[in-house]
Every structure is written in C-alpha cells, then in structure tokens.
Amino acid sequence: MRIATWNINSVRLRLPLVRRLIKAEEPDVLCFQEIKCQTDQFPSRELEKDGYPHQIVNGQKSYNGVAIVSKVPLHEVDIREFCAMGDARHVSAIVEAPGGAFRLHNFYVPSGGDEPDPGANPKFRHKLDFLGEMRDWFGDPAFEAGQVIVGDFNIAPHENDVWSHTQLLKVVSHTPVETDALEAIRAARDWADLLRLHVPVTEKVYSWWSYRARDWSQSDRGRRLDHIWSTPELASRCTGATIVRAARGWTDKPSDHVPVIATLG
C-alpha cells in the first residue's frame, strides 16, 4: 500500500504531471492539497479512468482545496472545518488497505503569511490557531487507533528540513513557535514521521523549492513542508518512504512542491 501526498498547486493545470507520478510511482492512494478548484471542477472522470475510482474532494474556488483519490475503497468520510474560516483544508476517510484498514487525514495547514507575529499578522495568527485546533482534536481521548496524517503542514520541523537552520529561524515555516506547535501535535499521540524513519535526521531533505530561484536545483534552497505521519503501530508496517525530488523538474510548469510517498505493508 503506497500513499502519496502532493501539494499540486492547481490540479486542473497539472493533471499530466499527476499521470506521470502515477506511472512512475504507482501509488494506491493519492492525497492532494491546493487543488484550487471547486468540487465539481475536479478531474474525477479522468482519474477514475486512470485507476482511482474512489474519490473524496473538498474543493474551493481559487484557493486551498484538498482531495483523496484511491484504488481501494474509502468510507466513513469526515471533513472538518478549522478556525471557522469556511475554507477547504481537511478531508479524511477510512482506507481499506490490504494489510488492515486505517483512517487517513489529508491536511493543508495555512501558510502563515510573511511576518511571524500573531499580533501584527492575522495569517500567522490563523496558522497558530489551526495548529492549536489540530493538537486539541488529536489529543481527544476518543481518538481511534490506526491513523495516518498527511499533507502540506507548511512547517519544516528539523534543522535538516531546511537549507539553512540559522537563516530561517525568523522565516515563517521554521520559527520556533511553529516547530514547537507541530512537535506538540506530534507528541500528543507519538506520531511517527515516516520519511525520517528512512532518511537520517543528519541528511538534508526537502519537498518544496521556491519558484523564484533562478535555478532551484543548483541553489537547492529547499524546505521539507510536506509530511506523512502515522500512529506507532502503523509505523511498524512502514517499509519505505521517499521524496520524489525529480518531480520539481518535470516539464517547465511543475508544482513548487514534490510528492512524498510512504509504503505501508
């Protein structure tokens, strides 16, 4: 069972790249963020023909929007709204995985704007509030065992999740208040960071590179913003995890994020 997460930055524009990922990596479940379309504009028929008939779409005009498409059945759909913003940043469902069903959550955490000051910047306030709601929700005693969270968390938690720890400490995505908030969520259920089970924390690894760099690969000033976490008992089923770095250079119109993929036996 291979699970992929990808901030696609317009699914309609990049359907050919989705098909390229499908051919290259054969994921069983694909989670998208920033589909940037309404639910009825999602390329449902196309992806069904590509082998993903089970779909849950939480769309929104212009911004945000998340979706899960799957080769295996999805049920018990739950879509939660965070911070009462009316935006589409979450969807979840039970995935009928051959090795045992689990609940899969797909998140698009707010980016947080430019200024890392919640008093001066409402976008940063929103990001911190969103993370607080995630922490409270996943801290609930009624929490089900066997869960996976994926998505664009818009936070690079560790030193080697950014190209320069010292130069990014005051840059939104790597400030201590954000990395502490993400760690509080992680610690609440002892979530396992599946990519880091397979890539040593001493190795720099990224999932996002700015569009503004002259040459993203040469400068390589990336950040690991996209994540796949699981509860501990599922982590023992994880036989591999990878970041599809090459996708940043697929065609002249790539997403600025690349897919992250984990294999659960």
Place this chain on the structure above:
DNA sequence: ATGGCGGATCTTATCCGA
C-alpha cells in the same frame, strides 16, 4: 536575491502562496 515566480479570477490588476 529564498520570494526578479506562478497560480486563479474580481484578468492587462489583484490576491494568494512560502
């Protein structure tokens, strides 16, 4: 020079991302 770009839509300007 990481953010001199690239999405969508309110389109030849503006909002948003990170």
